[in-house]
Amino acid sequence: MELFFYWFDHLGVAVFAISGTLLAFRKNMDGFGVIVLASVTAIGGGTTRDLILDLPVFWAHDPTYLYTIAVAAVGTIIWLRFRDYIHQKTLAIADAIGLAFFTVMGAQKALEAGFPPLICVVMGTITACFGGMLRDVLARDVPMVLKGELYATTCLVGASVYVFIAPYNALLALLVGGFVTLLLRLGAIRWQWHLPVFHEHGDSR
Amino acid sequence: MELFFYWFDHLGVAVFAISGTLLAFRKNMDGFGVIVLASVTAIGGGTTRDLILDLPVFWAHDPTYLYTIAVAAVGTIIWLRFRDYIHQKTLAIADAIGLAFFTVMGAQKALEAGFPPLICVVMGTITACFGGMLRDVLARDVPMVLKGELYATTCLVGASVYVFIAPYNALLALLVGGFVTLLLRLGAIRWQWHLPVFHEHGDSR
Amino acid sequence: MELFFYWFDHLGVAVFAISGTLLAFRKNMDGFGVIVLASVTAIGGGTTRDLILDLPVFWAHDPTYLYTIAVAAVGTIIWLRFRDYIHQKTLAIADAIGLAFFTVMGAQKALEAGFPPLICVVMGTITACFGGMLRDVLARDVPMVLKGELYATTCLVGASVYVFIAPYNALLALLVGGFVTLLLRLGAIRWQWHLPVFHEHGDSR
Known part of the structure; x- marks a missing residue:
């Protein structure tokens, strides 16, 4: 189980490294x-989590995460x-998998x-x-998380589902939440769902 | 006293959450x-402080701070x-109270x-x-702290006053410093006080 | 030796504070x-390192670093x-020394x-x-590290040289790596060496 989580973690790092490389x-x-950019995308979130929870930063004692990033970035470049160009969509889908x-x-x-939950x-x-x-x-883009269609909201829902199921079955919680x-x-992304946007004149669309 | 500080802290979180929501x-x-944006504004500073001082991050073990942010943000939206629009001034005043x-x-x-002091x-x-x-x-504005009228300087002076009085009377120090x-x-803000601005040609105005 | 490192550290802080002041x-x-800006430039990197390695942040218990920054920044302003203007080059050279x-x-x-190495x-x-x-x-520039000529690559090479020599002779490693x-x-900077830049159409120049 422990090992399973470990590979899950590496898979997440790899897809986020690809997303950073593409940008x-x-x-x-x-x-x-x-x-x-590949590294910041891949380990920035986990590093922030570990710092706030006061846990050892996950990659500081295990350099294999850095190898995963290097392989993913170089692989993407090759x-x-x-291929001649990158679909905007490819970037968004790699991002969605890493997000999950x-x-x-x-x-x-x-x-x-x-x-606490x-x-x-x-x-x-x-x-x-x-x-x-x-x-x-870093890349001076508008952060997707602030403008994007249900970007962070999906994580909030997915994480809530995970936390709700986890006490009963850890693996099931992982799969369903993901x-x-x-x-x-x-x-x-597909149907451009979004939360109401708030405008200065007070009308939400 | 302890409890008093606790409510002070929540009040600061609330006004900064409002300031983030307004932006x-x-x-x-x-x-x-x-x-x-409300959360980053409200707990970003305290989180940075706790990380640097190697103290437990104040909101990681006490989710009530997050409720405070949610209530402040939703309240502001409602x-x-x-109201039809936001005075630039309202934003600045909420910010000033949170700052204190x-x-x-x-x-x-x-x-x-x-x-050390x-x-x-x-x-x-x-x-x-x-x-x-x-x-x-995050919002891609010029950081107020870098351009603003005495923004960080006021904190430096206020904190110095606090540190100076605190050995004699903690509550008085808190009130006077604030x-x-x-x-x-x-x-x-009112009289547009500012420190000399340094220009490339070496003349400060 | 310990003391030697300590002064080295202060020298690095000073030149980076100058580089921040110039910007x-x-x-x-x-x-x-x-x-x-002087402070963030001078202690931002070391703070990030100490947080990730879970070591005490180097300047939190030793305020002399802050005095070094203040002296360097005020000295630069004076x-x-x-002098009437700043050579772009001066900024780059101060930066290079701090980098080393x-x-x-x-x-x-x-x-x-x-x-691990x-x-x-x-x-x-x-x-x-x-x-x-x-x-x-913070200054809303394109980060040099992402666009610059061999910026981070030089650190990677220098740090590798240091880590390779350090087991034999710590001081020699420090000097050669630096x-x-x-x-x-x-x-x-002088000959505008750079790594291949990757373009959307897949050709690196």
């Missing part, structure tokens, strides 16, 4: 800019050499460390959203 | 963007439904943990200014 | 904006009163705390690059 590519960054993984893994880590839900959301937020801030997050996010 | 509103963010609270509470927490002054300033700085970075911060900030 | 100056910030100091000092601190290399890079990255984000970083960075 760096779109922004015409150099080779190292790609690595920085793959891009044989990180939401449940973040909530799981907080729950395991004995934090609401904090676990928030930690799932932070794990999933902060990496992408830091990525967007799928809820993924489906909500993909649905939000 | 999110001005930037036409969606419902969750509002919550993210209030805005019945956070300055003295931040310095107090560092002092209680036994840090200068570090306590800096921690008061960080507690008060970092939330708003993160808010402005009022000094608030009055300086309101005065700076 | 604040170019951006026409007020007196306190200068202090904030110096600028007698921080790279080896960051790797050294991680190595001393018993972290790869993590030490990354920590050297974070110590050197994160302060400048935060500076650029010089490699400095020379690579100055060479990169």
